[in-house]
Amino acid sequence: MWFDTWKDIVRVLLITLASYSAIIVILRISGKRSLSKLNAFDFVVTIALGSILASVILTKSVSLSEGVAAFFGLAALQWLVTALSNKSDTFAKALRSEPKLLLKDGRFQDEALANERVTRDEVEAAIRKKGHGHVDEIAAVVLESDGEMSVICGGEASDCTALRSVLKPGETSL
Known part of the structure; x- marks a missing residue:
């Protein structure tokens, strides 16, 4: 299928702009660690964010608000895991590989x-x-x-x- 309607194209463009803006704001709020060189956990979060972004943009059944909630959920999880890693060496070692x-x-x-x-x-x-x-x-x-x-x-x-x-x-x- 090459083309459905202009309405679908406009929807994708508007959702892309809104979800892109939301993810940028969320990543800025969550701090520099979200954008640092990736360990295994950061890699998983990055892949998940990309998957959610694609779903929000291209899947009509996933609303922008659901996507933004998922973005916030992943950012919160990353913050929580980072906080736990900083407080517990055991947790940090279980999560990250050792040099x-x-x-x-x-x-x-x-x-x-x-x-x-x-x-x-x-x-x-x-x-x-x-x-x-x-x-x-x-x-x-x-x-x-x-x-x-x-x-x-x-x-x-x-x-x-x-x-x-x-x-x-x-x-x-x-």
Whole structure:
């Protein structure tokens, strides 16, 4: 079917404008975390928001007010989960993946690479992207909770305070 009526086209355009405006306002209210790099929960919320937006725009049986209520519901859930994560380390660990040390003092951590399904080539690419050419000069590469790789240069990993959460007890001199 190529075309039904102009009324349907106008409805889609008006609902698109209204729902787009509503989601922008809701995301602004819910804070920067809603727009941050995605962990698994943020990814699910983003997909759900997109699905609701599409349903509101294209499905006549879903009203704008129902869509806005769903947007607010997801934003509230995200706020609640974030608040609980900030108050409870156990809840935060259950929700988010922990950062993993992939390279320490110029040596690849093969078990961590295998567990995280990351190749040496990918780690080396992250090192190059940070402007470094020698793996043996890198103190650490960490696969962060959002999937990005952090590259720490110079010195030994055990001397880096930023690595305390990814080093095993006894591996840090701090």
